[in-house]
Amino acid sequence: MSGQWWRDAVLYQIYPRSFADSDGDGIGDLPGITARLDHVAQLGADAIWLSPFYPSPQADFGYDISDYESVDPVYGTLDDFDAMVTAAHSRGIRVVIDIVMNHTSDEHPWFLESRSDRTNPKRDWYIWADPAPDGGPPNNWLSAFERCGTAWKLDAATGQYYLHSFTPGQPDLNWRNPDVHAAMHKVWQFWLDRGVDGFRIDVAHRLMKDPQLRDNPPEVAHARRHFSHPVVRQRNLDLPEVHDVLRDLRVVLDGYGDRFALGEVPISDDARLATYFGGDGMQTAFHIAFWEQPWDARAFRRCIDGLVARTRTDALPTYALSTHDISRTVSRYGIEHAPVAAMMMLTLRGVACVYYGEEIGMADAPPALEQDVDGRDGQRTPMQWDATGGFTTGNPWLPLAADQHVVNVAAQADDPGSLLNLYRRLIAYRRGSEDLRRGGYVSLDSPAEVFAYRRGDLLVALNFADHPVAFDVPGDAAGRVEVSTRLDREGVVSMRPLELEACEGVVLRLSVENLPGQNLPGQNLPGQDAAEAAP
Structure with a gap:
């Protein structure tokens, strides 16, 4: 575990709810992850990245956190977390966790205080504003989720709107308040003290908003993320002050030694995306456009070359083929193209991130309409360990895919020609190749x-x-x-x-x-x- 381990790392993303269930309740948990770490080690991954496991009312499947310093009982306990970290480190596997700093749950104690009264000391921990003259939202900002419409919700009790860049159950924190900054410092330190090796920063580009809450210009008022407008900026994301927060996070990380930050920055302008990694802020960020390309060699070449041309020479992006938010490779491109896709991701110059199940060719398995909670459930179905599923002894929270009897770890483990063993060969070669590493x-x-x-x-x-x-x-x-x-x-x-x-x-x-x-x-x-x- 040498310095700057992340520069040639392969991360393995685990969606805790769907990886392995240890107690038969049908929901994956931390002890289940611990029990399956040998699979990650045999794959050759350098680190696991865990999607949120914190207490949450699940308005956005854990990305609405009601307690930053605990574990949701459905996933286990802090002792279970510590045991998992110890087990991972004993196998040479680092542990990276999701940290959601843009917003909390509306059930977080901070927000409950904030909305209790306009004079509450925590009122300014969130972004509140009076209604527009017509009684409507304070400005034209939109939620990132189209189904939510405006990014503002009226709180009838206090007569003001609060900002929510995602669902109404996810009120945005006010990072211009130093008390918020100090509180989040303690959160970072809490997990770093427990041995966490880094953070994946959710929507890192959204941490700061225009202090005057001005409307977005008409040219970009319809946009729910940042597109390529060289001059016209949105006023609710990608503000220059965001980098001050990220630099401060980096100072904290550096104080703990060899720790790192990976950013989710959905910005399509390569020049702006490149400012988020490789400097004195986050070490790396996802190349979001990579997983948005059609299956076309020219499209991928343009995508990669475009960012390379705008990236400082020592900076490395992170490449992933799919995530908990992005449809799986097999469903987008076909199983016949999965081997080439894997080779591309694992041989490009950058950090690679494998979403659980990609290594065996799992496809999306959209549940029946009555079981579909989120719209993204199809790419979050349980890991397929063997012909019976192997995920749980109970009823899984989502149905397993119909192909589980052939697309599973056990069926591929001893087959030299399987996708799983191609991933193992590629990762092993990457680890031993100075050309791919440097x-x-x-x-x-x-x-x-x-x-x-x-x-x-x-x-x-x-x-x-x-x-x-x-x-x-x-x-x-x-x-x-x-x-x-x-x-x-x-x-x-x-x-x-x-x-x-x-x-x-x-x-x-x-x-x-x-x-x-x-x-x-x-x-x-x-x-x-x-x-x-x-x-």
Whole structure:
């Protein structure tokens, strides 16, 4: 566990409600996670990231926290949490937890005090405003959830509106109040003192709002996230002052040694997204656009190259194919494309994040209408451990997918050609490869169906097409296969042309003296320091 471990890390996201149930109540819990940590270790992941497990009325499945310093009884106890951290660390696995700093639950004691009276000392811990002259919301800000409409809710008892960037059950904290800042300091320290290795910061770009509560300009008034408006800014997110909060968090983290922060920053402007990571704030942030691309090699190339061009040389984004909010890879792209998608995510220059079940090819399994609570339940179904499910001895909180008898860990564990074992091979190779851990990134000319790039002395070639593709790779006449999505691909292969089967990805070792793109005048690869880049 050396310094800056996160720079070449593979994170494994666990949705606690759906990973493993230890007590038969049908809901996953912390002891269940502890019991399944060997799976994470065998996969080769460096850390687990846990979605919220705090006490919550579940207005937004745990992202509405009513107590920052405890565990919801449905998931266990603080002792269970401590035992899980100890068990993870004993396996060399770090523990990263979700922290929701933009808002609390409307049942949090802070908010109950705040809404009790306009003169309460905690009134200014949240964002309150008088109605507009017509009695309506104070301004035109919108909730991030379309179903919620306005971002304001009238509190009849006190005659003012409070701001909620998400559901009405999630009132926004007022980060301009130093008391809020101090209170959250204690929350960070509480979990760091318990051995947590870092935080995933929920909606990090929303922490500050316009102090005058001015309307959003007409050009962006309809937007529920930040889009690419170089001049026109929304006034309820992505304000410059957000970075002051994130810098302060970084100071606290650095005081605990090798800890880190991963940001969720849904901003589509690459230049603005790049300001959120790699400096003196959060170490890394999700490249949100990565999981929004169609299955098209050119689209992914544009997406990756665009952010690389705007990112400081030592900064690393985080790549994920899906999350608890994003439909699973198999459902978006098809099972036949899952191996290439996995190779892409795990060979790009950045942190990689695997959502539980992606490694076995789980698909979305939307529940029946009467069981659907959230609209995102299809990608949150229980982990498929064996042919009977293996998740719980009781009735699972959501039904398992119909394919659980074939798509499960037990069925794939000993099959060399399984998706699970491809993930294991890729992660093991990534861990042992200096080129993937520290090398730069340069995308290479290739046919429209192929996304090809160089990582140090390696060539990664990904055929997105459902048919074979052949193309000449400039430079070397041949390369040695290091990893392939095909078990029968090995040894030295020709590069003139390089022949890729349908839906095939391959990592090739090239000779340094004939590397494609080598020794280009003035080339300075992302991640190289001045000494490496100097002629």
